Amino acid sequence: MTKTQRFPLFLLLLLTLIWQVAQAVLPGTDAQGRPYPSLAPMLKQVNPAVVNISTYSTRESSYNPLLNDPFFRKFFNIPDQQPEQQVPSKRQQSAGSGVIVDAGDGIVMTNYHVVRNADEVNVSLVDGRNYEARIVGTDPELDIAILEIDADDLTEVSFADSSLLEVGDFVVAIGNPFGLGQTVTTGVVSALGRSGLGIEGYENFIQTDASINPGNSGGALVNLKGELVGINTAIISPAGGNVGIGFAIPVNMANASMQQIIEYGEVRRGQIGIGIQDITPDLRDAFNLAKGQFGVLVTNVLEGSPAADAGIKSGDIIIEADGKTTSSTAQLRSRIGIKEVGDKVRLTILRNGDSLQLTVKVGAAKSRQAQVDELTPLLQGLRVENNPDGDGVLVVHVAPNSAAAYSGLRAGDVIVGANKRKVYDTKSLKAALELSSTSVLLHVDRNGGSLFIVIR
Numbered sequence: 414m415t416k417t418q419r420f421p422l423f424l425l426l427l428l429t430l431i432w433q434v435a436q437a438v439l440p441g442t443d444a445q446g447r448p449y450p451s452l453a454p455m456l457k458q459v460n461p462a463v464v465n466i467s468t469y470s471t472r473e474s475s476y477n478p479l480l481n482d483p484f485f486r487k488f489f490n491i492p493d494q495q496p497e498q499q500v501p502s503k504r505q506q507s508a509g510s511g512v513i514v515d516a517g518d519g520i521v522m523t524n525y526h527v528v529r530n531a532d533e534v535n536v537s538l539v540d541g542r543n544y545e546a547r548i549v550g551t552d553p554e555l556d557i558a559i560l561e562i563d564a565d566d567l568t569e570v571s572f573a574d575s576s577l578l579e580v581g582d583f584v585v586a587i588g589n590p591f592g593l594g595q596t597v598t599t600g601v602v603s604a605l606g607r608s609g610l611g612i613e614g615y616e617n618f619i620q621t622d623a624s625i626n627p628g629n630s631g632g633a634l635v636n637l638k639g640e641l642v643g644i645n646t647a648i649i650s651p652a653g654g655n656v657g658i659g660f661a662i663p664v665n666m667a668n669a670s671m672q673q674i675i676e677y678g679e680v681r682r683g684q685i686g687i688g689i690q691d692i693t694p695d696l697r698d699a700f701n702l703a704k705g706q707f708g709v710l711v712t713n714v715l716e717g718s719p720a721a722d723a724g725i726k727s728g729d730i731i732i733e734a735d736g737k738t739t740s741s742t743a744q745l746r747s748r749i750g751i752k753e754v755g756d757k758v759r760l761t762i763l764r765n766g767d768s769l770q771l772t773v774k775v776g777a778a779k780s781r782q783a784q785v786d787e788l789t790p791l792l793q794g795l796r797v798e799n800n801p802d803g804d805g806v807l808v809v810h811v812a813p814n815s816a817a818a819y820s821g822l823r824a825g826d827v828i829v830g831a832n833k834r835k836v837y838d839t840k841s842l843k844a845a846l847e848l849s850s851t852s853v854l855l856h857v858d859r860n861g862g863s864l865f866i867v868i869r
Contacts, residue, residue, distance in 0.1 A: 452585060455639040456597060461539050461568035462513040463633050465589045466523055466546075466560075467506055468531035510588035510632030511536065511560065512641060514671070516567035521560040522671060523631030524646050525551045528558045536562050539595055550674035553812055554682075555750075556646055557667050558631075559674045570633060573640035575663035576737060578602055578619060586623040586645055586659070588632025598624040606744050607660060617747035618660040619643045625659030634661040643667075669751035683754040683775035686718020687711050687725060688801055689742045700730060701766070707740035708732040708763060713801050723773040725762065732768075733761035749775065789846045791853050791868050792817050797828065799838045805829040805858065806842050820868045823859070830856030 509527030514520050521536055528534050534546040546560040582602045590596050600623030607618040621634065625648050634643035643661030673680045689709050692702070696710060708730040714721050731739055734748040735758060752758055752775045760771050794815020797806045808826040811817045828836050831845035832854050846853060853868045 452597070452599070452637070455635075455637065456585075456587075458568075459570055459633065459635055459639040460587065460595060460597075462516075462570040463539070463587045463595060464511045464513060464521060465537040465595070466509045466511045466521075466527055466631060467535045467537065468509075468528055469506055469533040469535075470531050508589060508628050509630045510628065510645070512631070512633045512644065513567050513569045514572075514641070516569040519562040519564050519567060520549070520671075520675070521546065521562060522644060522667060523558050523560060524644065525553050525556045525558045527631045528560070529553075534560060536560065538564075538567075550678050550680075552670040552674065552680045554810070555662060555666060555670050555680075556813075557644070557662065557670045557674075559671050570635065570639065570641045572664050572668055573636055573638070573642045575619070575642050575665045578605060578636075578642055578663075580605060583637050584619075584621050584623055584642060585635050585637070586621065586625050586629060586632065586661075587635065588625070588629035588645060590624075590626035590628040596629075600624070603658070606740065617663060617666065617744055618646075619663055621659050621661060623659060625661075629659075666747060666751050669753075673753060681754055681777075682750050683752060683756075683777055684718075685720040685723075685725075685749060685758070685773045685775060686715035687720045688713040689731070689745060691742050692730070700763075702730070702763075706732070706763075707738060709739050709742050709745045711762075715801065719773050719776040723760075723771045725760070725771060725773070726764070728764070730763040731760050732763055733759075735759050736761075789850065789853065790816065792820070792822075792846075794818060795822060797839060797842070800827055804835075804837045806836055806839055816868075821866055822855075822857070825859070827858040828855055829858055829863075830854075 509523060511521045511523035511527070514522050528548060528551070531548075534548060535543055536546045537543045542564065544562040544564050546562045549559040549561050551558045580602050584600060584602055586598045586600070588596060600621050602619060603622050604620035607620045619634065619642065623634070625632075625645050629645045630647070632645045633641055634645050636642050641664050643663055644667050645659065645661045647660045648658065670680050688711070690712050692700075692708060692710050697706075700710075702708070709732075711720075711725060711727055711729045711731065713727050714725055731745060733739060734745060737748065739745040739748065749758055754775055754777050756775050758773050758775060760773060762769050762771060794812030795808065795817035796810040796812075798809050800807045805827040808822055808824055808828065811822055811824055828842060830836055831842055832848045834841070834845040834848070836842045836845060836856075851869065855866045855868070857864055857866055
């Protein structure tokens, strides 16, 4: 082959290489020449609405009082020192995420546990601006907190209808994990209506395999349109890292809570006055439920309650609330929990094999319920009511991460004694708790058994 023959071949190879390099830097296309999809355009709109939250709190530094004992210092050869007159305080900082939901008023939504016990809350925007935030109000039972910042030129995220989510829908989690700065992870909705996790009082979680890590709490879970579908709140992490199971509070529930907080400064949940329980396989057989039929069993109806006025009876099975299937007590509680007092809820029930439609007006919580933490801080986070099935006081809610939760009490327990006195109702419980301010001895009935719990 001559030089003149080799030159065109070399030129052809060079042109081929240049074409390949050009193809590598150009956007990829499919077989029809269309560019591959990208989340970048949507994220450019949403990312400015997701913020980093830093909280500061003071706590008393602990010190060992034994160091003030001369014998202790001599025995362990510790030099003499003057006893500390004042216990120094330390500043603690924690990081989480939040979502701007109202740019005009500077409203930021996050998790309650992100700002719990905070003396100061700071909000940092993606453009580097930083603001001190005011806590407008909180909803510990749902784990929602609403903040307000005084800032201009904010970007807000719009709400989707989270009730329309389906398993398999693509979602994107945005937050600030591990303090690294804004991070985006993608995945799908892997389950809906998750409950029974003991994370919050009202549980109806969106489950996703989009990576949610520490610091993502309070961040946004959005759909591919960039609409907010949930507030990231928790993960299952047996080994300390993400294992592909994260949970978010549906935005419909979070928004209902926010509206009440903004209007009243608190959440005013009502009730309809029924006792409910999940349907076990034995109950399914006893009530002759069809295969695949789910629902919640009504165990009792309070006299004079909204449920009684609407015609609900003990033994009814509630299968839908406002047209949405209710397969667990947690789902039904959550559906009613987002209602304000005076709102109506449409219930579909099964009674003796027949389907009935009933409308119930949500009423105010009855005075028979009591916040025990108002009586003693030893049981902070405990809510009880008179036992509808006899003597004693029924535990209806134990707030997560509260003193009551650490005591070992559970929702469904019946307190039949306190401080060696028999408990008949909330009034007698109050009288028994007033006997001691440093400890409480409770006698509890649980699932047919009996146990004592000591709380100091």
